[in-house]
Amino acid sequence: MxxxxxxxxxxxxxxxxxxxxxxxxxxxxxxxxxxxxxxxxxxxxxxxxxxxxxxxxxxxxxxxxxxxxxxxxxxxxxxxxxxxxxxxxxxxxxxxxxxxxxxxxxxxxxxxxxxxxxxxxxxxxxxxxxxxxxxxxxxxxxxxxxxxxxxxxxxxxxxxxxxxxxxxxxxxxxxxxxxxxxxxxxxxxxxxxxxxxxxRGMTSVDVRLAALSSAMHSGMFGGPTPDPVLGLIKMLDSLHDERGNTTIDGLDANQTWPGVDYPAEQFRRDANVLDGVELVGDGSVADLLWARPTATVLGIDIPPVIGSSAAVQAGTAARVSVRVPPGITGLQAQDALVEHLRARVPWGLRCEIERVSVGDxxxxxxxxxxxxxxxxxxxxxxxxxxxxxxxxxxxxxxxxxxxxxxxxxxxxxxxxxxxxxxxxxxxxxxxxxxxxxxxxxxxxxxxxxxxxxxxxxxxxxxxxx
Structure with missing residues (x-):
């Protein structure tokens, strides 16, 4: 032609x-x-x-x-x-x-x-x-x-x-x-x-934790009082291991990508990763980016640093997203995420999980x-x-x-x-x-x-x- x-x-x-x-x-x-x-x-x-x-x-x-x-x-x-x-x-x-x-x-x-x-x-x-x-x-x-x-x-x-x-x-x-x-x-x-x-498909959920009927002075009550912010941090930390690999119960995170390689240095530039900050996860960038599920915390409801007070919060919330590779449906990933989080609610905190979105x-x-x-x-x-x-x-x-x-x-x-x-x-x-x-x-x-x-x-x- x-x-x-x-x-x-x-x-x-x-x-x-x-x-x-x-x-x-x-x-x-x-x-x-x-x-x-x-x-x-x-x-x-x-x-x-x-x-x-x-x-x-x-x-x-x-x-x-x-x-x-x-x-x-x-x-x-x-x-x-x-x-x-x-x-x-x-x-x-x-x-x-x-x-x-x-x-x-x-x-x-x-x-x-x-x-x-x-x-x-x-x-x-x-x-x-x-x-x-x-x-x-x-x-x-x-x-x-x-x-x-x-x-x-x-x-x-x-x-x-x-x-x-x-x-x-x-x-x-x-x-x-x-x-x-x-x-x-x-x-x-x-x-x-x-x-x-x-x-990759995507699913997201909102997690809400409550411990107190109102925020309480941390000097007078901090210690035995359950801190929902710390409880949420513990739950979110369970979504990854120490290397940064996704660890959601029931989701395989060992898949490999058969197509183009994505050199780590190029990815660092494309993603605007700061000098000295390490990439996370085991495997190639392409594996982690396109072939495996990945969990991301999209937002957390807590007081900002500027304007915060010396108080144990009454409750807190986070939106968690999981990107889903081919081989699993968005609903299957969402079910796994919900069950994973429910199983890790500490100290009897009141927990509500709302399903926000799902896509295959x-x-x-x-x-x-x-x-x-x-x-x-x-x-x-x-x-x-x-x-x-x-x-x-x-x-x-x-x-x-x-x-x-x-x-x-x-x-x-x-x-x-x-x-x-x-x-x-x-x-x-x-x-x-x-x-x-x-x-x-x-x-x-x-x-x-x-x-x-x-x-x-x-x-x-x-x-x-």
Whole structure:
């Protein structure tokens, strides 16, 4: 497949990509009315509808989903005998986490050291722009799309309220496809083409301990009085051994990762680990990050240091999260976590455990015509062998897709490499990742359509005797 001309076309569209991303980042599309006006998400959805209509998606629309958010969808029919590909992304973003932590304006795309900064620049507005760039390149180069394209972008992914997950099953025919590209992950490193082949699931619980009817003076009562804060610390400490390995009763934590290695020094840089601080756990970084369950304390309710008083607290609480690798369901992990914590409540403290959330892990496609076409296209676009990685995060929609379309090949990739700092202040994207990924997607759509059509034609030819 000739690639030089298409590569040049994609490169020529990068100024338009920057304009697109500038306009998209300016929408404060946090899907939480307590943080940003809902009109910001509405405007982002309408912007995307208009861009799709310009590309030939005449039926593009923003449809309301059960959680009140809007998903943008539309389609363009391809030539007869070609497959259907669904392109997914989301236009809502994480809260910015405070202006004081940002070096440049949060909602203004700013170039610095060759990267483009702004909330959503990578996650996931950079991926939306990548889709648009790939589709524009195909239209400019060939005058049409090589196969049927369906587009889907949701507006509440970051809030996890499940609007699109509930929208998909009753609208299965609307979104049905042979291959589904979930573009909300990224490369292992800049320029290294990477498919995310597994997603860890997640579960969380809130643990509340109570010992007293009110806080009591620690000088007068401290000692025999049971301290719920210390009791909670003892319970949380049981979730790991002295090396930092997860030790939840009933959960295997010895799995290994078969894909790409993650060098410890690179991980330290990517994770912003301070000098002199050791990594924890036995095994490789990849084993610990993608193949094993991991417990994290997300928050604790106790008085802050500044303003604290000399008192034994009446009660305390913590939210505990467990990331779940493939091979165990989210509910199984949650059950194990609840039983583990209940068995370690000290001193007869009153304990309540509330189940907060649960989501299953996911395994993407590792074989098939779409996978083969994607691998070849990524390698051609980047000039580097494709690798695979897992992701500690969960995307519940992937399991909804898998259950609704069991015959579809589902693949995850995107522009969100580690330097992007997604979900953190000073999020950014490397524009060369947008360019290379857009080229890979355009090549994939051409290659997948061609190989699928060729196979169908060969199957239709009677066997020669």
């Amino acid at each position: 000739p690639v030089a001309s298409l590569r040049g076309t994609v490169a020529s569209l990068m100024e338009q990509a920057r304009t697109d991303l500038t306009e998209l980042v300016a929408f404060r599309s946090v899907a939480d009315a307590q943080l940003e006006p809902p009109e910001e998400c509405e405007k982002a959805a309408q912007w995307l509808v208009e861009k799709l209509v310009e590309l030939g998606f005449s039926d593009a629309t923003a449809a309301r989903t059960p959680d009140g958010s809007k998903c943008v969808h539309g389609h363009v029919p391809g030539p007869p005998g070609t497959p259907t590909v669904l392109l997914y992304s989301h236009y809502d973003v994480q809260p910015p986490l405070g202006e004081t932590h940002w070096i440049s304006p949060i909602w203004q795309l700013t170039e610095r050291d060759g990267r483009w900064y702004g909330r959503g620049a990578a996650d996931c507005k950079g991926n939306i722009v990548m889709h648009l760039t790939a589709l524009r390149a195909l239209r400019a180069e060939y005058g049409e799309f090589p196969c049927t394209i369906k587009f889907l972008s949701e507006g509440s992914e970051e809030q996890g309220t499940g609007g699109l997950e509930e929208f998909v099953p009753p609208n299965a025919d609307l979104l049905r496809a042979d291959a589904i590209l979930v573009v909300d992950t990224g490369n292992f490193a800049v320029g290294i083409p990477t498919l995310t082949t597994t997603l 892990p996911f395994v993407g496609s590792l074989r098939g015509p779409a996978y083969d076409a994607m691998k070849a296209s990524m390698e051609e676009a980047c000039g580097h062998a494709m690798t695979t990685e897992g992701q500690g995060g969960s995307i519940p929609l992937c399991n909804v897709f898998a259950n609704t379309y069991p015959d579809a090949e589902i693949m995850l990739f995107g522009v969100e490499e580690p330097k992007c700092l997604i979900h953190a202040p000073n999020e950014s994207v490397d524009p060369t990742e947008i360019e290379r990924t857009a080229l890979a997607e355009a090549l994939f759509l051409r290659r997948y359509a061609t190989t699928t059509r060729d196979r169908a034609s060969a199957a239709a030819v009677p066997e020669q005797r």
